[in-house]
Amino acid sequence: MxxxxxxxxxxxxxxxxxxxxxxxxxxxxxxxxxxxxxxxxxxxxxxxxxxxxxxxxxxxxxxxxxxxxxxxxxxxxxxxxxxxxxxxxxxxxxxxxxxxxxxxxxxxxxxxxxxxxxxxxxxxxxxxxxxxxxxxxxxxxxxxxxxxxxxxxxxxxxxxxxMITLKTAVLLGFALELGAVLGNASEEDRNNLKEFGIKTGIAFQLRDDLLDVYGDAAQFGKQVGGDILSDKKTFLLLTALEDSNDMHRTELQNWLGKTVANSGEKVQAVTAIYDLLDIKTKTEAKINQYFHEALAHLEKVNAPSERKEYLRALALSLMERTS
CATH class of the missing domain: 1.10.600.10 (Farnesyl Diphosphate Synthase)
Known part of the structure; x- marks a missing residue:
């Protein structure tokens, strides 16, 4: 079907x-x-x-x-x-x-x-x-x-x-476990599907964080850089603060909470620091880590591989999305 x-x-x-x-x-x-x-x-x-x-x-x-x-x-x-x-x-x-x-x-x-x-x-x-x-x-x-x-x-x-596990990912895990329970799956299969959903959910949110900074505004469907303008604590910002030297950390902290007349100036400045610290690559690596962990749990589920392919393809589409 x-x-x-x-x-x-x-x-x-x-x-x-x-x-x-x-x-x-x-x-x-x-x-x-x-x-x-x-x-x-x-x-x-x-x-x-x-x-x-x-x-x-x-x-x-x-x-x-x-x-x-x-x-x-x-x-x-x-x-x-x-x-x-x-x-x-x-x-x-x-x-x-x-x-x-x-x-x-x-x-x-x-x-x-x-x-x-x-x-x-x-x-x-x-x-x-x-x-x-x-x-x-x-x-x-x-x-x-x-x-x-x-x-x-x-x-x-x-x-x-x-935080993102609780706010976003656990509902994906529940949605999958719900289907498994109603399908009379074993407890082991239920748990693996739940973990598949949670890991996929974390990767999904990290992807959202990444798109907010590096996405195409026309495809993303909302203002690119919105998280930067609102000083939202995202994986990108927290990684930048953790990995930066004193000079870049001070510059980042100066932009936090700062109201600017030209919003593009703040987005451009913070993104430039992200680029210097290779934050995009580091975020993509974390996304891939969680995605592969998710697929490992799906692989353990005792079900026909052709049926598991539906879930694998859906998860892949979420990771490759541009909006």
Whole structure:
């Protein structure tokens, strides 16, 4: 079955979810958020993981949709905290309505995500709810760490990697483990798929960090250098601070927190320091490290190699993306 067929099934399932009707001010923002689209990577991971062990995938479509609804709930609340004006090129929910509406609509999305798991076989439900609750709490922990880092000047690279693991990667791991559980996979296979997702997720976020500085603005879909302008603690910045000599470290620190009339000047200056320190190559090496670790876990999964190829190809597409 072509991977496009799985994606079509997911899109069809998402289009049929009824979030509620009244009051309209509560439910319309949810429909708006879900209609903004996105890559739908997380539900696809659930379906592909299940497909490793069983042919019939229709029974996992609703729980897979639950993963996507939860993901969009986190985005809705993240946008409020980040005061982001746009999401996928359109006004964010809190901009189109208001922050209170976005908070409440997001809360309903979290409730709906749980509800979408209820249709699984009773034998699997306690395990899935426990795994999901743990994952959901970890995503919140990651978001809090990310906010903590905004005011800290001593963030370490290991701390940053832990933060992106929680904020981004654990949900990919859960999406894969969910599919494995519903496919009656062994505990060893479940764990390897989870680790495949986590390592891929870390590499994915590091790739995002890299594209923010070195991506093509036309393809990236947002302002290149945005992380530099907002003084975001990324792998690139932290590596530069760690690897630089006193002169370059002082120069970098002088740019942090500095408001400039010409934003391009700051981006150009910080990028020039990155170039001197070969930060792009070092980041690419770290991305490749996590990607190869991810593939090693996928290789250990006891499933047909032709079915594992779907997941390998999907992970590769995430690593090679330009937007």
């Amino acid at each position: 072509p991977i496009a067929t799985f994606s079509e099934k997911i899109a069809q399932t998402l289009s049929t979810i009824n979030y509620g009707e009244e009051p309209a001010e509560l439910y319309e923002p949810i429909r708006y958020m879900m209609a903004l689209g996105g890559k739908r990577i997380r539900p696809l991971l659930t379906v592909l993981a299940h497909h490793l062990f069983e042919d019939e995938v229709d029974k996992v479509l609703l729980p897979a949709a639950g993963v996507e609804v939860f993901h969009n709930f986190t985005l809705m609340h993240d946008d409020i905290m980040d005061q982001a004006p746009l999401r996928r090129g359109q006004p964010t929910v809190h901009e189109k309505w208001n922050a209170n509406t976005a908070i409440l609509s997001g809360d309903v999305m979290l409730v709906k995500a749980y509800e979408l798991f209820f249709g699984v076989q009773p034998i699997h439900l306690p395990v899935i709810l426990k795994l999901f609750s743990k994952c959901a709490a970890e995503v919140c922990e990651g978001q809090q760490l990310d906010m903590n880092f905004e005011t800290r000047t001593d963030v370490s690279i290991p701390e940053y990697l832990k």
